Amino acid sequence: xxxxxxxxxxxxxxxxxxxxxxxxxxxxxxxxxxxxxxxxxxxxxxxxxxxxxxxxxxxxxxxxxxxxxxxxxxxxxxxxxxxxxxxxxxxxxxxxxxxxxxxxxxxxxxxxxxxxxxxxxxxxxxxxxxxxxxxxxxxxxxxxxxxxxxxxxxxxxxxxxxxxxxxxxxxxxxxxxxxxxxxxxxxxxxxxxxxxxxxxxxxxxxxxxxxxxxxxxxxxxxxxxxxxxxxxxxxxxxxxxxxxxxxxxxxxxxxxxxxxxxxxxxxxxxxxxxxxxxxxxxxxxxxxxxxxxxxxxxxx
Numbered sequence: 001x002x003x004x005x006x007x008x009x010x011x012x013x014x015x016x017x018x019x020x021x022x023x024x025x026x027x028x029x030x031x032x033x034x035x036x037x038x039x040x041x042x043x044x045x046x047x048x049x050x051x052x053x054x055x056x057x058x059x060x061x062x063x064x065x066x067x068x069x070x071x072x073x074x075x076x077x078x079x080x081x082x083x084x085x086x087x088x089x090x091x092x093x094x095x096x097x098x099x100x101x102x103x104x105x106x107x108x109x110x111x112x113x114x115x116x117x118x119x120x121x122x123x124x125x126x127x128x129x130x131x132x133x134x135x136x137x138x139x140x141x142x143x144x145x146x147x148x149x150x151x152x153x154x155x156x157x158x159x160x161x162x163x164x165x166x167x168x169x170x171x172x173x174x175x176x177x178x179x180x181x182x183x184x185x186x187x188x189x190x191x192x193x194x195x196x197x198x199x200x201x202x203x204x205x206x207x208x209x210x211x212x213x214x215x216x217x218x219x220x221x222x223x224x225x226x227x228x229x230x231x232x233x234x235x236x237x238x239x240x241x242x243x244x245x246x247x248x249x250x251x252x253x254x255x256x257x258x259x260x261x262x263x264x265x266x267x268x269x270x271x272x273x274x275x276x277x278x279x280x281x282x283x284x285x286x287x288x289x290x291x292x293x294x295x296x297x298x299x300x
Contacts, residue, residue, distance in 0.1 A: 020284050024277065031273040038266035039200050046188040050261045060217070060256030062116030067249065068220030069109040071227060075164025076102045077139070081146035082158040098165070099139065106135040160229040163282045167223055171278040176219045176271060182206065185213035189261030201266035218268035221253035222246075222275040 038045070051057065080098045110131050111124040124131065146153075184205035186197045199205060201213055224246055231239050254268035 017284065020280055024280055027273060027276055027280070031269070031277075034269050035201070035266060038264070038269060039202060042200060042264040042266050043188075043195060043198050045265050046258060046261065049259055050188055051259055052189060052261050054256075054259050057256040057260040060253050061260050061262065063112070064217045064253040064256065065112055065220040066109065066116075068223040069105055069112065071164060071224045072168050073102060073105040073109065075161045075168070075226065076105065077142050077146055078153065078157055078161030079165045080143060080161075082153065082161055099143065102139045102143075103132070103135045106139060107131055110135070156229050156232045159286065160226050163229060163279070163286060164223075164226045166282055167226060167275065167278055171275045172216075172219050172223060175274055176214055176216050179214055180211040180216070183213045184208040184210050185264075185267070186210040187212040187262055188258075188264060201264070201270070212263055213267045214271040214274070215254070215257050215263045215267040216271070217257050218250070218254045218263070218271035219275050222250045222272045222279075224249065225275065225279045 076098055080095060080102075083094065111121070114123040115121055182204060184207055185199060185201070186205075187210065188198075190210065191197055227246065228239065228242060231242050234242075250272055254272055257263040257268055258265055
């Protein structure tokens with residue numbers, strides 16, 4: 001059996017390069033149209049819908065990153081357990097980075113949840129060293145459990161881990177965080193009463209401590225897209241239901257960030273669309289690229 005053909009037919013029902021290309025073009029057109037519209041309407045939209053007392057928007061602010069962090073954490077561990085190295089150098093270069101990333105993710109997840117429950121960072125500050133130690137120990141235990149013996153995870157789960165890690169790196173780490181620092185866009189809730197410090201999304205202000213553009217919460221909401229790979233053996237109805245939930249969550253978090261005044265519509269647009277585009281590019285690279293014949297190394 002041709003490995004990549006198996007994935008192509010089994011997972012995505014004859015998903016072809018042309019299909020992804022057309023979808024990418026469609027997403028790019030929607031992105032461009034909305035970016036153009038928000039260039040002139042960002043401020044008016046925020047003035048119209050912003051409500052810092054919104055209960056559901058506060059919930060999104062407190063816990064909107066949790067699903068994405070959980071997906072990244074488990075995806076990182078799965079990817080570590082599936083890696084095969086042809087040199088010791090690669091092994092000792094990749095594994096420490098991935099393991100430390102998992103420790104950071106669990107630590108950050110703990111801080112996000114504790115802050116969401118208590119409304120402050122007292123717990124995270126008071127028990128900082130213990131959180132780090134506990135994160136290290138728990139991640140080491142998970143790593144051991146996943147790597148003991150010869151038990152191998154199914155190919156679709158390994159693929160989920162790989163896509164999740166690359167999506168986290170190229171979709172979030174190398175895009176959202178650097179742009180936040182260099183764009184310096186002032187959040188709506190931090191604007192002066194006259195809105196003088198407002199700037200449209202296409203004008204970078206340089207590093208100034210403001211980090212409105214793009215939205216980290218929105219990116220983290222859409223980063224759960226690789227969950228679709230876990231449903232590859234399910235029927236079309238289950239896959240459609242899961243996709244609907246993912247889209248609903250992505251839109252809910254994105255809208256909530258605008259309502260709470262933390263971001264403008266364009267902030268969440270550029271985060272969400274970038275994650276979606278990266279996800280489709282990763283599908284093109286890891287699934288519908290050239291076939292790998294049986295007997296060759298598993299690309300995962």
